[in-house]
Amino acid sequence: MLIVDMQVGLLNGAPKHDLSGVIERINRLAARVRAQSGRVIFIQHCGGKGDDFEPQTSGWQFLPDLLQYPADMVVRKDLNDPFAGTDLQDRLKEIAPDRVLITGWATDLCVDATVRSAVSHHHHVVVVADGHTLSDRPHLDAASVIRHHHWVWSNLITQRSIKIANASELLPHL
16 A cells, blocks of 8 residues: 655645545555555655755654554655655565555645556556545646546556545455
């Protein structure tokens, strides 16, 4: 399970769509993944000097309501795509998951880049439909952005599989 950029810095700016619900569902899914001997990987964005995600600042820390365990891994990134310039793919090769669940922030930026890159790296991908968030955009409300990306991700061309499912659909099968 990948948890993308769920850091304190995202609290700055406009409110995020259903953030408390997203956090609660991520925590429930992560607990279930851990209980089934799966691995949870937190993706941590490292911004530049003065950025909301500048390393070693409060904004860089993971949201305090997210439950993190010592066995969870952390992959730090400085681009939208957590596979680019990191060891994420090597870690996933070691784990050899049968599927990669993707959650986090922001749907249209880092979550989208993660989904597309996971597909490009030939992983079976499950996007947690109600496990990612963003704020309204100038041209589109957050719920519409989410619906749009679900459609796009459902239509990606891949040699593996991509599934979009709500946490409540996934929990009984993990």
